Amino acid sequence: MDKKKNRRAFIKSAGRAVAGLLMVVALPKPGLAQRIHDIEVGEDAPDWLDHYWVYLIDTTKCIGCGACVRADKRENSVPPKFFRTWVERYQITEDNHVHIDSPDGGHDGFLPEDLAQLLTKVGQETRGAPQGKGRAKHQGKVTKGFFVPKMCNHCRNTPCTQVCPVNASYQSPDGVVLVDKTRCIGCSYCVQACPYGSRYIHPEKHTADKCTWCYHRITKGLLPACVTVCPTGARKFGDLKDQSSEIKKLLSTQRLNVLKPELNTEPFCFYIGLEQSVR
Amino acid sequence: MKAPRHLKRALWIIAFLFVAGNVIRFSVVPESFGQYGDFRGAHLAEERARHPIHRGSDICGECHDERLEEKNNGAHGPVPCENCHFQPYAGDEDHPEAHPEVSQSPDRSQRACLICHQFFPSRPSAFPQVAKFSEHIATNALKLKKEHVGAHTLCVHCHNPHNPKIDLKQNG
Ligand code: SF4
Numbered sequence: 001m002d003k004k005k006n007r008r009a010f011i012k013s014a015g016r017a018v019a020g021l022l023m024v025v026a027l028p029k030p031g032l033a034q035r036i037h038d039i040e041v042g043e044d045a046p047d048w049l050d051h052y053w054v055y056l057i058d059t060t061k062c063i064g065c066g067a068c069v070r071a072d073k074r075e076n077s078v079p080p081k082f083f084r085t086w087v088e089r090y091q092i093t094e095d096n097h098v099h100i101d102s103p104d105g106g107h108d109g110f111l112p113e114d115l116a117q118l119l120t121k122v123g124q125e126t127r128g129a130p131q132g133k134g135r136a137k138h139q140g141k142v143t144k145g146f147f148v149p150k151m152c153n154h155c156r157n158t159p160c161t162q163v164c165p166v167n168a169s170y171q172s173p174d175g176v177v178l179v180d181k182t183r184c185i186g187c188s189y190c191v192q193a194c195p196y197g198s199r200y201i202h203p204e205k206h207t208a209d210k211c212t213w214c215y216h217r218i219t220k221g222l223l224p225a226c227v228t229v230c231p232t233g234a235r236k237f238g239d240l241k242d243q244s245s246e247i248k249k250l251l252s253t254q255r256l257n258v259l260k261p262e263l264n265t266e267p268f269c270f271y272i273g274l275e276q277s278v279r
Numbered sequence: 280m281k282a283p284r285h286l287k288r289a290l291w292i293i294a295f296l297f298v299a300g301n302v303i304r305f306s307v308v309p310e311s312f313g314q315y316g317d318f319r320g321a322h323l324a325e326e327r328a329r330h331p332i333h334r335g336s337d338i339c340g341e342c343h344d345e346r347l348e349e350k351n352n353g354a355h356g357p358v359p360c361e362n363c364h365f366q367p368y369a370g371d372e373d374h375p376e377a378h379p380e381v382s383q384s385p386d387r388s389q390r391a392c393l394i395c396h397q398f399f400p401s402r403p404s405a406f407p408q409v410a411k412f413s414e415h416i417a418t419n420a421l422k423l424k425k426e427h428v429g430a431h432t433l434c435v436h437c438h439n440p441h442n443p444k445i446d447l448k449q450n451g
């Protein structure tokens with residue numbers, strides 16, 4: 001009798017302890033702001049470890065010109081039909097339908113196909129007609145519209161590196177998610193793991209490829225190609241460890257959001273003016 | 280005292296596994312693996328070694344300084360040269376060959392302009408946009424250069440792409 005009681009008491013208290021532990025574990029993760037400010041990297045590392053990079057996209061400024069997509073293709077020799085960055089157009093009509101399109105990733109802008117062809121003919125000296133198909137068809141007045149440039153979010157808690165069986169995908173100490181092509185075996189687990197569709201398997205190299213935030217540029221003091229060419233300043237890039245940087249100021253004064261925050265991937269690509277219909 | 284046979288055999292197996300394991304490990308795991316984390320550390324430097332292509336407008340200004348100043352003072356100031364002049368200037372001290380062999384003549388079609396300036400409901404309303412080219416011509420261009428108005432009118436006939444704003448009062 002006594003023994004049984006003891007056991008019951010033990011199970012009860014053990015249950016409480018486990019529940020308590022679980023609660024500690026399940027405590028909410030630090031908020032966006034805190035995550036931005038508490039980054040540390042060891043001291044005696046090469047100078048590229050003295051940075052922690054962050055990207056900021058102001059959707060209220062983007063005009064959907066596609067200059068960023070074109071620049072990215074040139075800078076990184078991205079094969080046709082694949083994208084490291086692309087621009088999506090959102091059109092919300094009176095009947096509350098959300099029409100999303102991204103003809104050829106926004107590579108040739110968003111001109112209606114017939115108009116683009118016509119203008120190309122008039123222009124004679126142009127460099128070829130736009131290829132993009134797949135513009136959203138809809139009737140009705142657009143009451144709300146905007147463009148959303150997208151790319152790899154360089155998540156700090158990223159699913160793509162976690163699934164890589166050979167550690168070819170990894171996060172660099174300065175916060176950039178990279179793919180070591182000499183190690184990648186092309187299994188495409190990471191392509192499936194990325195919830196943002198940021199990765200693809202290169203059709204010739206047969207290895208995973210994705211945006212590197214132009215690692216070869218940012219480590220030389222240049223901006224990523226897409227940021228360099230954006231005519232409206234919709235794309236911003238900077239170093240969180242540089243206290244006087246513009247990005248630091250923007251991040252601490254603007255109203256930010258990230259894509260799919262519910263997935264806890266902790267993206268380091270922040271958005272200003274992100275509408276709730278954006279997925 | 281002689282060691283029992285089964286112990287000896289176990290020792291041999293352990294020794295073999297130790298040697299084989301290490302041989303495999305050192306031949307398969309790259310040298311710099313684990314230098315900065317769970318990845319091949321040398322890849323950081325490899326990725327960094329690539330040559331940048333887009334160089335921004337300032338490098339163009341080293342030769343074309345007047346053009347750059349004109350652009351920078353106008354409404355197209357924030358638009359880098361390479362956006363319209365296509366071929367990005369990849370040259371530097373080590374790679375001077377990238378320019379001027381490459382053709383730098385831009386696309387002069389209306390499409391090149393309207394890719395940014397065609398009216399879309401998705402564009403920020405403060406951004407200068409043309410809803411209908413014919414109307415734009417009817418309201419503005421007739422006041423300007425009559426000889427250009429026709430089926431083959433291009434934006435660049437009236438607007439200087441380096442400084443596109445036209446003072447209607449002055450010209451009208
Ligand atoms: S956006 Fe996709 S590819 Fe980029 S870090 Fe996140 S999960 Fe990985």
Ligand code: SF4
Nearest residue numbers: 062063065066068230
């Ligand atoms: S270059 Fe800038 S404005 Fe143009 S589509 Fe890209 S983000 Fe938008």
